[in-house]
Amino acid sequence: MSDPNHSQHAKSHQTFWLWAMCLTGVDYFSTLGYQPSIAYEAAGKLSPFATLVVVLVTLFGAFPVYSYVASKSFRGLGSIGMLEKLLHGWVGKALVMTLLGFAATDFVITKTLSAADASEHIISNSFWPFGSESLGHDKQRLLLTMGLLVLLGGMFLRGFAEVIGVAVVIVIIYMILNLIIIGTCLIHLIAHPEYFTLWLKDVELGGEHWHLVDAPQLPFSGIAAIIVLSLLLFPKLALGLSGFETGVAIMGIIKGDESDTPDNPKGRIRNTKKLLITAGLIMSFFLISSSLIVSTLIPAENLIAASGMTSASAKDRALSFLAHGESPSIHIFPFGSVFGTMYDLSTVSILWFAGASAMAALINLVPQYLPRYGMAPEWSRAVKPMVILFTLVNLLVTWVFNADVSAQGGAYATGVLMLILSACVASVIEVYRSRKGAFLARVPWYFALVTISFAYTAFAVIIEKPEGMKIGAFFIGAIFISSFVSRLLRSTELRFLGFEFVDDHSRFLWETLEHLEFPVLVPHRPGRRELLIKEAIIRKEHRIGPEVPILFLEVSRGDTSEFYQQPLLEVEQFDDRFILKVSRCSSISHVIAAIALELSKFGSPPEIHFGWSDESTLSANLSFLLFGEGNVPWMVKELVSKAQPIAEKQPRIIIG
Template sequence: MATAMFRRFRTWLFNDQPDPAAYHGPHQRPRESTRTRPWWAVMCLSGVDYFSTLGYQPGIAAVAAGSLAPIATLVLVLVTLCGALPVYRWVAAVSPHGAGSIRMLEKLLPRWNGKIAVLVLLGFACTDFMITITLSSADAATHLVDNPVMPMHGTGAKLWITFGLITLLAAVFLKGFREAIALAVFLVPIYLALNMAVMVVGFQQILAHPEFLAGWTTALTTQHSNPWMALLLAIVVFPKLALGMSGYETEVSVMTQIHPGSTAGGGSATKAAHDVVDGADPSDTTQSAGRGRDHPGKADHHSVAGKHGAVAGRIRGARKMLTLAAAIMAVMLLCSSMVTTLLIPPQEFAAGGEANGRALAYVAHEYMGPVFGSAYDLSTILILWFAGASALAGMLNLVPRYLPRYGMAPEWTRAVRPLILVFTLVAFIIAWIFDADVDAQGGAYATGVLVLMTSAALAVTLSARHHGRPRLAWGYGLVTAVFLYTTIANVVERPDGIKIAAVFVVCILVISFASRVWRASELRITDLRADSALRASMVAAQGHAIQLIPHNPDPSDADEDYREKLMTERLSHALVEDADVWFVEVKLRDPSDFSDKVSLVSRTVGSHRVIHVDGSSVPTCLAGVALWIRDETGVPPDLYLEWSSGSPIRNYLRFLLWGQGQTASMVHEILRRAVPDDAARPVVHVM
């Protein structure tokens, strides 16, 4: 009984894990059953983090800038509309498969440099997303505890409420992504409507009582008599308001959920789609996996045309989503800052004040009564709680796209539900460490957001330059400089943030490389194709054992070189004269890659037959070729190898980092793990 229950639980836990060969890397192919949604519905989920900042952003602006809060907020809005929005509209066009700006930098940086850069950025992304979950849940708990109608002052109440909210969030995602989007579509319009009502009433109060506006202008002119100095000060304090730009990386990471819609029109999106689909991206596994097809047929041309249309539609939907979310928040942030700055006494924003961390809620209770105020509190609590949904969705899209592909996480991390449980456990630990304190987590949150935005701006700058758009490249370079200034200013102001982010980065790096070492002896070939001549040779050799001799690839090698190599192996291993011998040459591509899609090409040099293969690891390719020949001929082949000279540890590190070294022992170990049955396993002979 217990065993059957465990089996059912395991099936439920892993039933959404994709086949690595078919659903692999940042261009993973969506399943037939995957349901996409209209762009506005996806905006509700991805934008919930962005919209939820209304719960605390006006208060942050008031504390940071005082009477200058509306002007500093205007600077924030201008940077958002003129900087962040164009950057992420470009990201959506160039990286429409949900891999975000991180994928753009990965393609621009070669080999291990790109992998390490991605791991560092994933560390900052996890900082951003995990702190979003814990900070938003803690802020929701704060609103619940501080509600004037039903205050809760029990010891540890806020921490336990935070735990409960995180658990509820995980439960929604364990139920399914469709349910998460449905809940977001329900919560977001209500929350935005209630905020709009509060702001309308706030402006009515300002118009009805001119003393509010007079008091603010007097304070402004008294404290900042020089308007240019006031503007400069607003620019200086603007980085403290950076949380008002959160959510953009999440929006592009979940854009694969957008229904393509109509494929007509949209010239720039269509051109971007052609660039993406036609680009020779080695990690793109959406190409046909049919064996031995050397030329595309009609079906392939129709498939490519369909991909162009789907990608173009997705890009248009993502750009609409980004633009509408930015426009809504631009209006909301400006209006909320004006209303709260003019209507709330400055002392109420301070720690312990009634408006601390809940400025708009204070206005709702003060001017619209306890019933509406409590309704507003409830909507704020729900939206802050669900703000973690966009962060969780972002991590569920990003982590499986990179770490398993790098061999830096187990294959089960491609499944959604186990990842949800892991992220939930990490969120519990973070909430417990910070005791659900919103202010203590704010620095790390802002640091993660700003580093991601700076890296995105840099990636877009390099991309614009690569696409031959120098003027745009200069413009995006200026945006990069603004984000870099904002990041540095934030780190100087809140050094605790970079320390917390550094812990995330180090954890990602250590866990990733430990996993790479653990998985090094896996057979890492996801697709293997052979040319027609080689397949015909294997058909002719069915029932016969083939002898494989590795040979260093060198285009200048002549028949004599192969003859000498064969003579050496015959003397060392007593090979018979009529043995069916094939030489195998492995040309290394990018040794930092983990999984391989390899093609076998046969050629003849004099009287010697050679199999040429490109791959990221010599031992993996040799093992893969041996197993393919076994499957084709029905007889396990023999491999004749030599011991690597030098230190075993040094050779093993060469294998891990550069794909060659410790060849004989690694080929044997890869085959042993892949084929437990000794009789069915290719035989490795070592001299």
Template sequence: MTTFTSKAAPAVGHHKTFWLWVMCLTGVDYFSTLGYQPSIAVRNAGLLAPVATVVLVLVTLLAALPLYRYVATRSFDGQASLGMMARLITGWPGKIAVLVLLGFAATDFVITKTLSAADAAEHLISNPFWPLEHADRTTEDRQRLVVTLTMLVILGATFLRGFREVIGLAVGIVGSFLVLNAIVVVCGLLYVTEHTHRLTVWFDHVRDGEWYLGDAPLRGGGPVTLAIVVLLIFPKLALGLSGFETGVAVMPLIRGSRSDTPDNPAGRIRNTGKLLLTAAVIMSGFLMASSLVVSTVIEPTSLVDVDAHGNPVQTPDGKRPPAAGRALAYLAHGEGDVKLAPFFGNVFGTIYDLVTVVILWFAGASAMAGLLNLVPQYLPRYGMAPEWARAHRPLVILIASIALFVTWIFNADVEAQGDAYATGVLVLMSSDSVTSLIDKFRRREGRPWYRRLSWWFLGIAVVFTYTLGAIVIEKTAGIKIASFFIAAILILSIASRIARARELRFQGFHIPDPVSKLLWDTIRHLELSILVPHRPGRRSLTEKETVIRKEHRLPADAMVVFVEVELEDPSEFHQKPTLQIKHEEGKYILKITDAASISHTLAALALEMSKVGQVAEIHFGWTDESPVSGTLGFLLFGEGNVPWMVRELIHKAEPNPARRPLIIIAGQ
């Protein structure tokens, strides 16, 4: 097997480490949501938050966990839903699907940055040691916006200087954050068990329909109404599902076993399953416990600006509710009418705030790193981005600018951004569930359809599709932001693909057998330079040769080399075709397969043959197609306007006119 390429591509490797430490890298994104998730849960579900959280935990353990353990077995290169979609759907539909998913992934990553920075700012300006006064809500909002923008600028500047995620640092940050949250939550649970009337008051509110929920889909009491409302509102708590996509994305960093192979890293897959299970169990425990503590210990009016029946109210000082966006920090500071532990207060609360700010900043850094890794993997490879998109600094500036714009649009409001974040998360999870369902169905080929279909995964797909639909219908901010990203990506991608269509984009030929390699060397040694493209099925080689010699006035002793090009996927940008050569009845036939474009393949072949000896010449017949249809065929299907496009490609690729292959067109 022989391969020759135009450029050598460097191999990319990853440092492998213990799965538990890698979980902390995932936890920077996943666990950091505890900084705002309990508050957002009460805002979106009112006092029904603990019940809705139970549903969320069931979805986590029974749907998200088995789904992503399967995704890990099918996309162990860390590309998750995007990688599975790219393999499942080929051609232009696959490219478009990936670009749409990329838009939602960009929404997810950007909102992770902006939401994390906004909540970090919320913790800072609400700290009693914050030096600036904010006497009213306008001043408070302005300070939070300025602090958020400042943190995003610092984050962007950090990446401009170069940033490498250090797993050891992530372990320390996540460990400290979980310990502090465990202290707050455990103290809260102990308080509730000692003061059971808190549970009684909460239960009475829930039973009587006094939910402190502003946009409840139904009102009233009774178990049926309660069940319907909980099922309708639990999708708004989908922030608690945010860590699974990241858990699969970090797979390349997980150390497997010595028996792992590139095609079957069983040890790494097994350890990823441990990572996902451990993270899901830890987060599920924190979600249920924190939701119960926050809903029973903190006065609802300190969390939301509505009364028990959902009517809007204002705080006495006109500012946001004091626990909004920082419920656990509110308890850690000993604010409100309850102090859960003697050591809770401004000192402990400030320690909690600082650790929370650090992990939220790291969550933004993780999102930034994710985008910097994701964009170069797809857009430049598809020819749908300018080459500068592979460069580090321009991409950092672009992403940072978008984050600043999104923050300004949302006025750095933590709760307002939560809906957009949930939309991005749920689209990726819905995509994963549908893709996995189809993948399982295809892998069970040969069975009856009802045995090929994974009924459990069908249920998972239904759950996530419903959850996504509910959040999109109820909260449109996320789909609007995602639509902006999708439209921008599609427009820029199409424009870039058209602009770069005349690049040679050739990565070399793959010659699979020794006979073809020997014949290739023979053709070049004999300086056989007359290339004649031939499309099988129209004329025989003998008829084609007779016509070409007559119309092009080729001498009888000039040996013709026939070229047959078979397209594989015209939507691919870079190509590395397979070249097989046969010598039949005194004729050399170059059979090229796996090509993305006929014009690019012929131009690359002529340039390769012209590197030594005589300059190649390609002989074409006339075509009757119109220039417009030919150009569209060239852009979309890899064929059309072939002679003219081959000439343009050669002129652009070979600056020396004396070494340029000749393009000769003749015929009737």
């Protein structure tokens, strides 16, 4: 049953969906700072067509999938939380940890790439006091990017309050300035159609006029070649799909209807879908229009560095290049150094805030899973240690990529696409399980087609730019190794959250047993021997008289991959014998130790009698770590000693 006070507290921190969209927008919309340039670098004069594919995939692929995710994972855990519910056991945990690795890739590269592009806008501004002759353009960008990342980490160390109002102001100003740039350029194109005609002529001529780098050679030309190349080049533009995972991750702060309940927040789900489609439509317009004006009004040599040149003046800052009036194709009010500087300040603000949003998402995501799995120390729930750790990782990634925006594009796209792919897979599994009938009737074919499309896109990005997979593999490997070590080190924690009871009768009997004296507790494995036979053997081998009452304990395992456990307890009485039947256990040793300690609270601690095991020590320890059983007597002894330091109150362990 949900806590009404908690529910009321949560509602007090919720906000109008349009304002919440701005929190997503600092990540999603900020990609306009570099996306038009990356699109041209990837697709040349065909970038408007390839961008159109991105828009179609956004509206008809990502949006339907994430709308479904929002309806099923409405507590803000996104596709990872959805898959966690669908897949249990170690397979589910391994998949979650793998996706956490890609999520870390996404959020870390969001921070480093955003800071790098912010630095590019700063040092390319005409008012920047340090010339490139002193340290060099790349060196200045690297140092400035690292400085911004350290500043970001310092802000979080002092405490970061997630104020949506700041995001709203930053996003509104940034989008208005982008609208002015794009609107002015579109009006200029209408007044001077020769620029559009020249671009169209280059498109028709094809070949070298497209300014494609590393494009596949096709045996045909014309419209068919444009369509095929746009589809093939689309994965390189996949950065334009970011923002949807963040959109469902912030569902908890979106205000719904007064009639919403914690288990059925229809209003919040509906408003989240409004957020997703509105953000998608806005971004679609800006992606298409920015790609068009960049392709028509900025010369290719300003976007793609010529042979022997280290950089092009509009690279990673195409819209800023136009805003400063640097393009020879357009000199018109309000473009110039003043307006360009205003745009740069706005761009730097939203890019830096995008890094802040990514940092907040990352330090909120990890504690949701790994500590609960026993795969991270409890200090990982604290903000400051995680901020220091991720800041160091950010600096390392920035140094590896030399703060180059384009070089990090593939890694960013890999993280984004793997999260979207996980949402697609989760949606397919969820819909399939919810339907009845034959296999073909249960398969959600539309979602399956979208899943195949994103799988192709992710595979294409990984093949062409494997650095994203390398970074993802690094994070995944680090998570798996640290998780195994943490689980090993925390194996002697009691991790007991109390019992749930089958019925009130079992609760009553348990509370009665807690106040009775049962000097002997005997774990009994159901199915091995009849209870009466087991009792006779125990009394004979352990020399227990018939007058001594024995409390039998039957423990059955549940999901052994879980760390914390709240077992289900049923108490049965046969004549003068009591049997505790405990199910839904992740570890047999921990349950036995917990029951013995509970029975020790109100009376003398019981003796726990075990039989000998023929299992080897190594096999027993591995069975304990992976399957929740093995080495039981020794583990119970260790758990009891750690949980109850007073020797007189510790249950005795007897093996015979």
